[in-house]
Amino acid sequence: MSKENKPDEKELWKKIPSTQGADRADAYIELSHLAYDRGDHKAALALCQSAREIYEGLTTYVGTSQLLHVYEGITWSLRRLDRDAEAAQVALDAVALLNEEDPLAATEMFRDAGRFYYAAGEYEKSLECHNKAIADCNPDMTDTNMGCDEYNCGSTLVQLKRYAEALPHLLAARGYFKKSKEPERIFYCDEYITVCYIELNNSVEAINYAQKTLDFAVTAQKRVLETWARYRMGCAKVLIGELDEAEEELRQALSMNADSCDVDWDLAVEVELEIVKILIIKGRVAEADEITRRLANLKDILEDEDD
Numbered sequence: 001m002s003k004e005n006k007p008d009e010k011e012l013w014k015k016i017p018s019t020q021g022a023d024r025a026d027a028y029i030e031l032s033h034l035a036y037d038r039g040d041h042k043a044a045l046a047l048c049q050s051a052r053e054i055y056e057g058l059t060t061y062v063g064t065s066q067l068l069h070v071y072e073g074i075t076w077s078l079r080r081l082d083r084d085a086e087a088a089q090v091a092l093d094a095v096a097l098l099n100e101e102d103p104l105a106a107t108e109m110f111r112d113a114g115r116f117y118y119a120a121g122e123y124e125k126s127l128e129c130h131n132k133a134i135a136d137c138n139p140d141m142t143d144t145n146m147g148c149d150e151y152n153c154g155s156t157l158v159q160l161k162r163y164a165e166a167l168p169h170l171l172a173a174r175g176y177f178k179k180s181k182e183p184e185r186i187f188y189c190d191e192y193i194t195v196c197y198i199e200l201n202n203s204v205e206a207i208n209y210a211q212k213t214l215d216f217a218v219t220a221q222k223r224v225l226e227t228w229a230r231y232r233m234g235c236a237k238v239l240i241g242e243l244d245e246a247e248e249e250l251r252q253a254l255s256m257n258a259d260s261c262d263v264d265w266d267l268a269v270e271v272e273l274e275i276v277k278i279l280i281i282k283g284r285v286a287e288a289d290e291i292t293r294r295l296a297n298l299k300d301i302l303e304d305e306d307d
Helices: 009-018 021-037 041-057 064-080 084-098 103-119 123-135 143-159 163-179 183-199 203-220 223-239 243-259 265-281 285-306
Strands: none
Touching: 009 021, 021 041, 021 064, 041 064, 064 084, 064 103, 084 103, 084 123, 103 123, 103 143, 123 143, 143 163, 143 183, 163 183, 183 203, 183 223, 203 223, 223 243, 223 265, 243 265, 265 285
């Protein structure tokens, strides 16, 4: 929205006392947009909640587009405030209101709820929402959207460590993304497919898909993706006993992560733990013990930050 088209905030506030009903709710919505745009997400949330209370208290008909708009404002404000589980619940509240009049909008809110629960780490609830979205999907959806639904289910199942169940969803997602020619989305499918095959001890397929992820990451020259691809390749090579090559891939992943402008400390710990396992197998126990000692300090810091 250009500055010329933006409503005047002071005028909107002056307008509030002289309005009521839907007009007052509309004013609150406009004010919430302004608050959201300047990064005041607490104010945006409060304004959207005020609008919601007005809409739900009206005896006159309120269009589903208006209700959907206000619910979206609440959920995205909550997400900006890192209140993902609350955002998911609000999305489900919207589903109950929209289900009869606008089933497509209701299904989209199921998708949002699934994404929000995933971000909150509530994977069982996330899976339930994504399964519902797939069951209610529009047959006219694009291959990309169908792929996203399948990927959402597959990635959530990976988080739940239900790897055998995750594979069909991830492979289906890969097929949809291949039809729509989206190689980066395929990368994310292949990475999780690799994880599944590693956890299921299928070394042949683990190496196969790890190589696919690495090939794309190197060709795309995306260092973050290459870091993860080398980490997965290192884990896959352990399965076939290529310990020297596995250690080399893991150390390269560790170095690339350290050189990035935004170090992923959780990944750093994961990679080092895999290196420790290899060193123990090789009989280099003293080196493994030294890494374990260092990691204990780092994990202590990370746990304190989480608390």
